[in-house]
Amino acid sequence: MRLYLSSQRLGRHADTLVRLVGKRRNTLVIGNALDYIPAAARAVYAATTYDPVAELHALGLPAGWFDLRDYVGSPIRLHDQLSACGLVWVLGGNAFVLRRAMRASGFDGVIHGLLAQDALVYGGFSAGAIVAAPTLRGLDLMDDPKVGTFGDEAISYEGLNLFPKSVVPHAGSGHRDSSGADKAAQWLTDQRMPFVALQDGQVIVVEGDRTTLMP
Template sequence: MGTLFLSGGGDRKNTEKFDEEFQRQIGQAKPLLYIPIAMDGIIPYADCLQWIRDVFNPLGIHEIVMRTDFHRKSVDDPQQFSAVYIGGGNTFHLLNEMRNSGFDKVLEEYINGNGVVYGGSAGAIILGSNIMTSAHLDENRVGVQDFSGLDVLDGLAVWCHYESGDDETIRSYIIDFDTPVIALPEESGAYFQDGHIKVTGTKSVYLFIGEDKVELQPGAEFNFSGSDEHDAQAILGKQQPFNDAVGHMLSIEGYPAAGNYKNLETMPKALQVGGYLFVGLMAILFVSIVVVGWVLQ
């Protein structure tokens, strides 16, 4: 299985930290293959090529080959490159072009053969289980009926350009499609290999599983497998500490439980009893003050 870089999108300043990590992974021995087809009809391809040069030339990647036609490409084609970069744009158009040309199968074989793929926004979404995570941003102008992605992320769907105001829409999506979601804000991303995910960038990534929302800060690593029960508490238990100091803290304090932390019923029994006693005493004190004040009037 290859290595997949999933970027939340944004301009080159937003993805700078993530792009640096990508460059360290692939090196400079081979050229980078750039596929901007999701931008067809949105931004001229010449501008797309200049954009990616502006992103990666300062990082030492100077050989960049742009392809704007998927047709007549064999599975051997991506092998001559250090990695495949699939840029953002309209997700429905991108997936439609990949399917019509058969490049979706070429890319799957490349990934299964240890290829490296960077997906930016739409390019990340098509790697997930379902592309309807883009429906709030992209118009399905090509009439895609099958919304299945390449599904090379062990069942995860990818939500890009994430903002906290998206939470209710994400939960509605989960109800409709019954699939967990990794939500990537701009300035952050994650890379995925054989069920192991590492968060990188400058902002937290969020994992939505059922009704649970788990925050994963930059540097967090955890294992996620589609064969496991999709349970947020299990994911929390699989997180790796960022460093020895954090590991020590977690061993003493433990991980927070997933779900509604503010609900008193989720607390340990001793804390529940103490909480009820405190609230009761405060109520009695308040009533006593009111009564005494009334008597003294």
């Protein structure tokens, strides 16, 4: 299994991500954590502030946008698309919105199977890192779990369970979400739940049975 979990964007170790990906560099960028934001506003932000596709291209990782909503109820088609890439890069936003898209599309089972085969790298930042944990409990102090829900839709706190601890991004970083991160870290501490608090720039790298917290 290969994971690259960052607090903010690529962090300070983009060279490690490139090495981790290796020769199969085609990248799919999943932005479903931002589904609650109008598409026009997202396009303006990408054009004027931050474009993850362009950032990855600059590293030699050919990237394109990938919308999990196009694969709801179609896990076989999803598997075919993911198995053709070397990196799945999952953006920040709202972790609960992201998890709903992942579950609906069958992403959970597909990504577990491909990672077990060491067929690709799962990478992501902020919400993309949060969802890699076994649970999102406590992270509702950062992200509102009701965003994007419909009526009395049940809220799930189940994570992807790719990484054995909760991941708290933006801790002590001056980020707009840092206050929520500190509250989440305190809640997890009080509950005696294992977690890693990441400052912006820091990255968790998993290669097989080796896990490294990179400063």
